[in-house]
Amino acid sequence: AQSVTQPDIHITVSEGASLELRCNYSYGATPYLFWYVQSPGQGLQLLLKYFSGDTLVQGIKGFEAEFKRSQSSFNLRKPSVHWSDAAEYFCAVGPFSGNTGKLIFGQGTTLQVKP
Amino acid sequence: EAGVTQSPTHLIKTRGQQATLRCSPISGHTSVYWYQQALGLGLQFLLWYDEGEERNRGNFPPRFSGRQFPNYSSELNVNALELEDSALYLCASRGVVSYNEQFFGPGTRLTVL
Numbered sequence: 001a002q003s004v005t006q007p008d009i010h011i012t013v014s015e016g017a018s019l020e021l022r023c024n025y026s027y028g029a030t031p032y033l034f035w036y037v038q039s040p041g042q043g044l045q046l047l048l049k050y051f052s053g054d055t056l057v058q059g060i061k062g063f064e065a066e067f068k069r070s071q072s073s074f075n076l077r078k079p080s081v082h083w084s085d086a087a088e089y090f091c092a093v094g095p096f097s098g099n100t101g102k103l104i105f106g107q108g109t110t111l112q113v114k115p
Numbered sequence: 116e117a118g119v120t121q122s123p124t125h126l127i128k129t130r131g132q133q134a135t136l137r138c139s140p141i142s143g144h145t146s147v148y149w150y151q152q153a154l155g156l157g158l159q160f161l162l163w164y165d166e167g168e169e170r171n172r173g174n175f176p177p178r179f180s181g182r183q184f185p186n187y188s189s190e191l192n193v194n195a196l197e198l199e200d201s202a203l204y205l206c207a208s209r210g211v212v213s214y215n216e217q218f219f220g221p222g223t224r225l226t227v228l
Contacts, residue, residue, distance in 0.1 A: 034216070043119075043205055044219040090158065101146065101171055101209070102160040103217060 002027050004093050006106035013081050014114045021076040021109050023091030031093040033074040034103065035065055038088045047089075050074060061085070086113045117142065119208050119220035127226045128196050136191040136223045140208030146170075147189040148209070148217060149181065153202035161204075164189055196227045 003026045013019055025031060032051050036044040048059025055067040065076045074091060088110050094103040120139045128134050140147050149161040160173040164183035172179075178194040187208075193200055203224050207217035 036219070041224075043121075043221040044207075046216065046218070049216055092158075101148065101163045101165070102173070103148075103150075103158075104160070105158040107157045 002031075002093060002104055004091050004104055004106040006089075006091055006109050008109045009107065010110045010112070012112040012114060015083050016080050019076075019078045019081045019085070019111070021089050021091075021111070023074045023076065023106060025072050025074065025091075025093045027072075027093060030069065033065075033067060034092040034094070035059065035063070035074075035076050036090045036092060036105075037061075038090065038108075040087075044090065047076070081111075081113055083113045083115065086111055119206055119218055121204075121206050121220040121223050123223060124221070125224045125226070127228065129228050130196055130198060132196050134193045134196055134200075134225055136193075136204050136206075136225070137188065138191070138206030138208075138220060139188045140206075141210070141218055144208035144210045144218075145187055146209040147183055147187065148207040149189070149191050150205045150207065151175075151202045152205060152222070153199070156202075158205070162191065193225070198227050201225060201227045 005024045007022050034049045035047040038044050047063050048057050050057050050067045058064050063078050067074050088108045090108045091106040092103040122137045146165040148163050151159045162181050163171040167183050181191040183189045203222045205222045207219045209217050
């Protein structure tokens with residue numbers, strides 16, 4: 001079955017430090033991959049996406065992610081974290097055969113930023 | 116361009132009642148998705164509507180239902196509410212050429228007492 005794993009439930013980094021959030025997926029072919037961010041009480045905002053081509057993708061707010069087929073991973077990175085980046089981050093995969101349309105999400109990683 | 120909108124923002128019901136949640140997609144988007152985000156359960160796919168038809172549903176009981184109107188807005192109905200239905204319900208829309216990129220609304224927080 002298709003699945004997404006975000007191994008880190010909670011991460012704390014200091015402001016200005018670099019960040020890497022991990023995401024691993026299980027799927028029989030190359031899926032569409034997404035990273036979303038959710039601030040408290042808010043909906044999801046798309047940070048970046050990967051469909052094909054260059055495996056390093058740039059997103060909004062200075063985030064980037066790298067698709068590694070051999071590791072079934074799509075890790076999110078940011079070179080210097082800002083206090084406003086504190087939020088919950090979700091990795092998602094979709095669509096699947098038969099065009100079910102749905103996204104499957106990881107459990108999320110909560111990012112705390114220390115001043 | 117206006118984003119996905121949802122109403123109401125908050126909804127409080129008692130067990131056994133019915134709840135109706137509404138979603139307006141981005142202009143030009145024909146697909147609407149509903150997800151449930153319950154505490155400890157993550158984001159779960161509920162329903163997908165496209166061109167007025169239900170295309171797929173997640174592993175939820177039949178008391179979760181909905182519809183899509185000719186203007187592509189959508190309604191989610193939850194009958195016979197149970198305490199565990201308390202969650203944030205997120206609506207997302209997708210355009211025809213967006214490679215399944217889904218744009219999310221702010222959600223409706225449903226509390227069942």
